[in-house]
Amino acid sequence: MSCQCCALVMHGFANPKRFLKIARWLTPLLVVSGLLIAGGALAWGYFVVPPDRLMGDTVRILFLHVPTAWLGMGGWSAIALSSLVFLVWRHPLAALAARGAALPGMVFTALCLITGSIWGRPTWGTWWVWDGRLTSMLVLFFLYAGYIALAQAVARDGASSRLPAIFGLVGAINLPIINRSVVWWNSLHQPPSITLGKSAIDPAFLVPLLVSTLGFSLLFGGIVLARMRALMAEMQAEARLRRKALGSELPQTKVTA
Numbered sequence: 718m719s720c721q722c723c724a725l726v727m728h729g730f731a732n733p734k735r736f737l738k739i740a741r742w743l744t745p746l747l748v749v750s751g752l753l754i755a756g757g758a759l760a761w762g763y764f765v766v767p768p769d770r771l772m773g774d775t776v777r778i779l780f781l782h783v784p785t786a787w788l789g790m791g792g793w794s795a796i797a798l799s800s801l802v803f804l805v806w807r808h809p810l811a812a813l814a815a816r817g818a819a820l821p822g823m824v825f826t827a828l829c830l831i832t833g834s835i836w837g838r839p840t841w842g843t844w845w846v847w848d849g850r851l852t853s854m855l856v857l858f859f860l861y862a863g864y865i866a867l868a869q870a871v872a873r874d875g876a877s878s879r880l881p882a883i884f885g886l887v888g889a890i891n892l893p894i895i896n897r898s899v900v901w902w903n904s905l906h907q908p909p910s911i912t913l914g915k916s917a918i919d920p921a922f923l924v925p926l927l928v929s930t931l932g933f934s935l936l937f938g939g940i941v942l943a944r945m946r947a948l949m950a951e952m953q954a955e956a957r958l959r960r961k962a963l964g965s966e967l968p969q970t971k972v973t974a
Contacts (some may be wrong), residue, residue, distance in 0.1 A: 792822020
């Protein structure tokens with residue numbers, strides 16, 4: 718009984734009209750607040766925080782690298798969760814939520830790889846190593862590319878939306894590999910600095926880092942909502958064109974008196 722009640726509540730929130738009503742004001746709020754908070758945190762980290770004792774000014778890329786890594790993984794978590802909801806409850810917006818999270822997730826993953834390479838050059842003496850963390854993040858980038866291509870093909874050809882949903886769930890296997898890679902294998906990448914209830918980062922760096930992560934997370938949420946709205950508008954436009962095309966193909970009968 719409780720599961721049925723939960724499903725009814727979730728379906729209520731997944732109503733397209735209700736979603737659009739909420740998303741119209743929530744999207745700009747998330748984007749603007751995310752830009753302001755993330756921009757302020759980056760300025761704080763780049764111009765106020767002192768250089769690190771060992772890494773010097775190189776540590777400042779932390780305030781961009783860590784949030785992008787977090788949201789690269791978070792984007793695929795959203796895809797996997799939305800895919801599960803679509804497969805189990807057939808939510809009308811679940812597949813759109815997964816598609817909406819894919820492109821920003823891919824962009825943040827690319828930014829993570831780029832900033833990681835920039836950080837690695839002075840720290841490790843090389844732009845790239847086939848390290849467990851770097852390699853698994855690169856795999857995540859290609860998973861995003863594959864998901865986007867599959868979802869676009871399904872939307873174009875009218876195939877079953879279950880295919881990208883299953884792909885989204887299977888791809889989630891890579892997330893714990895990314896998370897635990899620095900523990901499971903000998904790695905040039907530093908071990909986890911933030912764990913449950915603990916942090917090895919000095920508060921002077923930790924506070925702006927958390928603020929930056931919050932700002933980028935709000936921005937990510939706003940972009941996902943904007944993408945979902947755009948996809949819904951595209952689907953509605955295509956449906957109207959199909960109806961017009963079908964109407965023009967109907968045989969015209971001539972009525973005579």
